[in-house]
Amino acid sequence: MARSSMRCLVRGELRKVLLQGANWAVPVAAVGVGFVAGSAAGEVATGLGPFQVAIDTYRAFAAAAVGVVVLAVSARLSAVEYQEGTIRVVLARGVGRLRLLLAKAIAVVVVALPVLALVAIAGLVVVPVRLQGQAAPVVWGDVQVAALTVTLSAAACCLLGVAAGAAGRSMTFAMAVAAGFFPLDNFLGYVLPILQNATQERIWSDLTTYLLGPTLNHLPAVLMGRRAGELIPPQLPVDAAHSLLVVAGYAVAVSAAAAVMVRRRDTLE
């Protein structure tokens, strides 16, 4: 029996994304979460120039909104096969487990690209509207950093969602991880400094520099070299190399965990 080509597999996964009715409700939730994140970042950006406030607020909105879409789609797509038991049908057709996982990850990237493009085009409208006719020079460096960090954040979300579905093999687990990872991560970024104050031990502050959420929150400020409107940052100053290494470390760890779990464990679902 002929093995399906990777292109066919990705097309199949894209069909699943498009035909799952629940996925069409995700953008509504994403805009809501993005709005909350954007307004929280906007409060922190007080005191910056008008363009900086507008771009930082929109960047926080975009990162959160794209993140919600990518997390939800990737977690659902990778877990639904186990939940419905259809994974056995697909595997029985000669598709390798790792190959299927890779096809799902590629399908999520294909979904994420137009979402990123749409958010970027919307930004071209929203940021000038937010400036409300104020004379503010456009800083293209800030725009590039915003695009880069939103893309990096989306990539991290994609890996996290796919890994949660593949490792947990349960829709409930995958969705709980997708919904809970970043809130918990940011919560730790808030609680660890409190522990540091209470215990006077530096280790708690050090730990905040290794959290994915706060690192992603703070990455634009690090790359732009200025204060930025952002959600909870790491407690101690970090440089760009450290931040990028932390994000890369999480990406490698999450991908490796998913690949090992998928490769080693037999599919009994």
Added chain:
Amino acid sequence: MSAATCRPRFGLLVRGELRKLALQRANWLLMGLAVVAAAVAGLILSTSSGIWHAEGAYRAALQTDPGYWVHGVVVVAGMIVRIVEGALLLFAAARLVGTEYSAGTIRVVLARGVGRVRLLTAKLAALVVFGLAVTAVFLVASAVFGLLMVAAQGGSPQHVVSIMPASEWHDMGIHLLAILISAGACVLIGVAGAAVFRSLPLAMVVAVGFFPLDNLLAGSRDSNVYQLGVNLNVLPETLGHMRESIFARPAQPVDATHSLVVIAAYCAVFLLAAYLPTWRRDVRE
């Protein structure tokens, strides 16, 4: 035998739901994790030197001012129990209601003549019993933790208890009340999320995401005085406790009546959100 006599009694329904709660391994796992997390956090916070602005004197306060030392432990224990018990009950409630729909077992139960609203009420009653049991476990664990702390730091538990002022017992009562109110709100959020979406994954998303989003949205907006998370955060304070909440706070000072009315309004909305779709929508899952 008529259909009426076949219908399971309410007590039996509640017992059935309690069995489900007891037999779900994830609940025990979460309970274990919650106790461990609470113990570790409590150990770190209550043995630290700088806690509650004690400026290095907190550990020594057990000898010099045991009432103050107990106060610090009570504050820490109250806060931690509210957080971990709330998380545990959110998940348990979402799972108890959501699983029936996701696994399709709701049709089996309804086919036995149990009404949808009656089943939901039984689940709520079971969750109340479960919540009270969890609270009791955490209270006992907190008491054991406190006594171990006293013993480890060379104090005498009898001496500490005997010199504790009446205001400290009152404080403990306020913490207990805040824990119970917070637990009730968490149960209702979990149940409402599952009853509205009729899906375990979505119920879990609501359970996991509600409070982080609520706290994030709170910021320092004037309107945050009407948010549930903010009012629950400061409930021990508004009820009469002197310590400040470390989480999102109301933009303007609020009193106990305000906090309780806001929390009651949210609870009423969650109840309606749970009962209306259950009552009106047919079950096709």
